[in-house]
Amino acid sequence: MERIGQKIYDSSSWRKLRQAYMASQHGLCERCGYPGDVVHHIEPITADNVNDPFVTFGWDNLELLCHACHNQEHNKIHLPVRDGFSFDKFGNLIETREF
Template sequence: MAQEFAKSFYNSKDWKDCRASYIDKRIAIDGGMCETCHQELGKIVHHNKVWLTPENINNPNVTLNHDNLKYDCQTCHNQEKEGEEPEPPRYYFEGGRVVLIPPEE
C-alpha cells in the first residue's frame, strides 16, 4: 500500500500514464512477464532503484522515469518488500552525478 505522502501521486494522471506506458513496453519486450522470476505475468509496477520519499516525490526524474521502474508479479513484489531494507534515497543530478543521502537516525 502506498505511503500517505505518495497517495496523491499514485492517483495522478501522470503516474497512470507512465505506468501504462511501462506495461506496454514490457509486453512488447517479453509479453509482460515478471522482471524478477520470469515465470508469471507482471502485475505491479514499482519504483525499484530509487524508492519514493517525501523529498523526491515531486521529481519526475525519479517518479516517472522508466529506468527506475520494475514490473513484478505479486509474489516477487511481496518478497522484495518484506525481505529487503530499502536502499538509501538517491538523487540524480544533471550530468549523471549521484548523491547518496544517509539514512536519518
C-alpha cells in the first residue's frame, strides 16, 4: 500500500525543492544545528491536504531536521511517553521528573 503523498516524494519537483531547501539552511538541522538530512513538512501531508500545493510544496511548510530531531518530532506526536519521561534533542528517552 502506498503512503499518502508518495507520488509527491517520488517527483522531480520534490527532489529539486528538497535540495534547494537544504541548501537554504546550509545543510543544518533547524532545531539542533547538526547536519540535517530530512526535509520535514511542518503541517503533515494527509488525505485531506495532499492536493494542496501550499502544504505539499510550500516553502513555509518545510523544516530541515536531522534524523534524531525528525524522530523526536514524530515520537512526540505518535508515541506519547509516560509522565516523568521525554526525549532529548537527540531522540533519546530521558527521565525528566525531579525527586
